[in-house]
Amino acid sequence: MTARRLAGFRAWLWQRATAVYVGLFAIYLLGRLATAPFESAAGLRRWLSGTTVWVAFGLFVVAVLLHAWIGVRDVILDYVKPPALRLALLAAVMLFLAGNGLWLAAILMEVR
Amino acid sequence: MHGSTRPVFLNLLQIRLPVAGVLSIAHRVSGVLLFLALPLLIGLLELALSGEAGFARVAALLHGVGGWTARFLLSWALLHHLLAGVRYLLIDADLGVQAPLYRQSAWAVLAGAPLLALLLAGGLG
Numbered sequence: 001m002t003a004r005r006l007a008g009f010r011a012w013l014w015q016r017a018t019a020v021y022v023g024l025f026a027i028y029l030l031g032r033l034a035t036a037p038f039e040s041a042a043g044l045r046r047w048l049s050g051t052t053v054w055v056a057f058g059l060f061v062v063a064v065l066l067h068a069w070i071g072v073r074d075v076i077l078d079y080v081k082p083p084a085l086r087l088a089l090l091a092a093v094m095l096f097l098a099g100n101g102l103w104l105a106a107i108l109m110e111v112r
Numbered sequence: 113m114h115g116s117t118r119p120v121f122l123n124l125l126q127i128r129l130p131v132a133g134v135l136s137i138a139h140r141v142s143g144v145l146l147f148l149a150l151p152l153l154i155g156l157l158e159l160a161l162s163g164e165a166g167f168a169r170v171a172a173l174l175h176g177v178g179g180w181t182a183r184f185l186l187s188w189a190l191l192h193h194l195l196a197g198v199r200y201l202l203i204d205a206d207l208g209v210q211a212p213l214y215r216q217s218a219w220a221v222l223a224g225a226p227l228l229a230l231l232l233a234g235g236l237g
Contacts, residue, residue, distance in 0.1 A: 016204070019197050026194055030232070041167035044160055068147045075140055100150045107158055 011070050018067040025060045049111045061104045065097050135218040139196045142189035149186055184233040191232070192225035 038044045047053055072093050080086045121127070129137075160170040173179050199217050202208050208217055 016201065019201065023194055023197060026190065034232075038160075038167075041161060041164050044167065048161070068143075068150075071140075071143050072147055075144060096150075100154060103151075103154050103158075107154070107161065111161060 011073075014066060015070045018063040018070075021063045022060065022067055025056060025063075045111055048108075054108065054112060058108055061101065061108075065101050069093070069097055131215055131218045131222065135196055135199075135222055138192055138222065139200075142193040142196075145189040146186070146193060149189075152182075153186075180233060184229055187229035187232040188226050191228045192221065195221045195225055 032047075038047065048057060073090060076086060076089050076093070080089055156170050156173070159166040161167075174183060199208070199221055202217075203214065208214055
């Protein structure tokens with residue numbers, strides 16, 4: 001019980017820590033798009049491959065994946081009760097997130 | 113709930129949910145929406161990076177009725193999730209927990225997110 005409660009509290013804490021980073025990066029991204037929209041593929045590539053943005057974007061990807069996993073997992077645990085269906089859905093969500101993460105990692109490696 | 117004789121009434125169309133409850137449901141809906149949109153967003157990013165032809169294709173896709181609708185919907189989801197999230201973090205920090213304030217801030221987020229999304233979907237051309 002203690003371990004389970006700890007796991008729940010740790011998830012709660014990670015959910016908030018990642019939320020702060022994702023939120024700050026989202027605000028930066030919206031501001032960037034609003035004040036200086038990208039005009040070309042070359043411009044977009046230049047922006048993404050710069051060291052600061054590249055690292056910050058990589059962290060953003062990790063934070064989003066973690067945040068989405070905890071959030072969607074909570075929704076599934078609340079609404080899906082049959083154990084087999086629950087397990088299948090959680091596995092599908094994990095595969096989906098891993099796939100998207102690998103895709104983004106490939107894009108980040110490619111622009112660099 | 114098993115073996116309980118308490119009445120259960122879960123008709124979502126008849127329950128009068130407090131505004132903070134509506135906000136909470138919308139927080140989950142917007143989160144799941146953003147989660148489902150991940151492949152779409154990553155695909156658009158990849159296409160826009162692929163070269164000037166791909167970039168122009170993305171620009172064309174983002175215009176038009178379908179593009180505008182998707183942009184508005186995802187802008188709403190992002191803004192709602194962000195604003196409601198900031199509200200939750202403030203409430204976690206014991207700010208705005210009191211009676212009129214938590215309700216007013218819930219209304220502000222519910223109304224503010226679609227308005228800002230309209231601005232964003234219109235403004236990002």
